[in-house]
Amino acid sequence: MKAITDMSSRNYGQACSVARFLDQLGSRWTLLIVRDLLVGPRRFKELLANSPSMGPNLLTDRLRELQEQGIVRKVAAPGASATTYILTEQGLELEPVVLAIARWGMRYATVDESNPGASRPDLLVVAFRAAFLPERAKGVEEAYEFRIDDTIFFAQISDTVLHTGLGSATRPAFVLTTDSQTFDKIAAGTLDVIDAQERCLIDLSGDEQAFARFLDLFKGRGG
Amino acid sequence: MKAITDMSSRNYGQACSVARFLDQLGSRWTLLIVRDLLVGPRRFKELLANSPSMGPNLLTDRLRELQEQGIVRKVAAPGASATTYILTEQGLELEPVVLAIARWGMRYATVDESNPGASRPDLLVVAFRAAFLPERAKGVEEAYEFRIDDTIFFAQISDTVLHTGLGSATRPAFVLTTDSQTFDKIAAGTLDVIDAQERCLIDLSGDEQAFARFLDLFKGRGG
């Protein structure tokens, strides 16, 4: 039995909207859970595997808080034991926050020895949204498919609006297959795309011109 | 004497840009310090007074971290003992993040008994930027001045771009004088502007039509 009136103790106690945001979402791991759920529905074990050092008790706490706040909802499919967590509408409205954070992080948060972890390809679904340059996509109407390591995801562009998600694209202009290491190096500017293509590190099947357009639509090192 | 190799211990250890952002700015009080510095230069004591429960030791730690990361710079004016803290260019680039956070907070983070603190008028300088609706400001070229409690600040609009800061406006279209309580109620939708004007809770001197335009340029309760 636990105290029911456990109303979040360590609040900032400021009337400011930024402080209130942080009262709800400022504690450790919380925004990373939201980030993971922006990719798609996730199960308890998946969230835990994404952030092993969090520990199951903390994940339980965070998910409970997020549910109480109306940001996350637990969805139980009847047949299987498929309890998954998804973002509510209010939770989906956190996407601008996460994308703004991702943009700053991509630009300024340096990669050093403290974050050695292998990058997770599924997070590219969110990273693409952050790196997208809408004004360059005027009139573009096409979809691309990516197969990085073992995850398949798509990017679909309809005249300045981008839609990304896990799974295959419908009628993709190209399908790009590679491993996450190679992709990371290209995104970081350490490796040139043409170079990687010549060295058979990436496989591109489809419209080469669409691939050139794609490269122009997202900001990597070269703007 | 302290350990020099104290490199931030509790990092997420993920390659994701969101995680790296939180490694640098995710600890308690950090983003609130950035928020305060977005208003303008601040002294140690001012930052401390804005968040009394932080304690001087934590403020010292946070300011040191922020300086090491190149987000904050300490500026010492030679004559007086005027050591103030300001944001570097990299720190100023955090504004989109803080504004996205503020927008979500304004919309969803409810005000309850846990954040009773009087709202600080100087933060309106940042709140205005978050609530600004650029598309409605096409062709507008004017400045407004506000005097809330004891702080004076301005909002200057030049065709979809807003500039706010502490201090007086140059040739303001109107000067609005009121107290923060009244202003908060109006912003929250609890009090109608016309009503407040009739009850002499706010004093408006200048162009009434400009005031109507102003109300349309920022999103309060009524969109």
Next chain:
DNA sequence: CCGGATCCGTAACGATACTG
């Protein structure tokens, strides 16, 4: 008086083991 540094109690977190 301002800009910190030191010290200590408490609450949050991290890791592992355990259970329906």
Next chain:
DNA sequence: CAGTATCGTTACGGATCCGG
């Protein structure tokens, strides 16, 4: 698989004290 229980560790909160 989805959590709960337990416990050691770290970060935070509050107060007091120090040097220019």
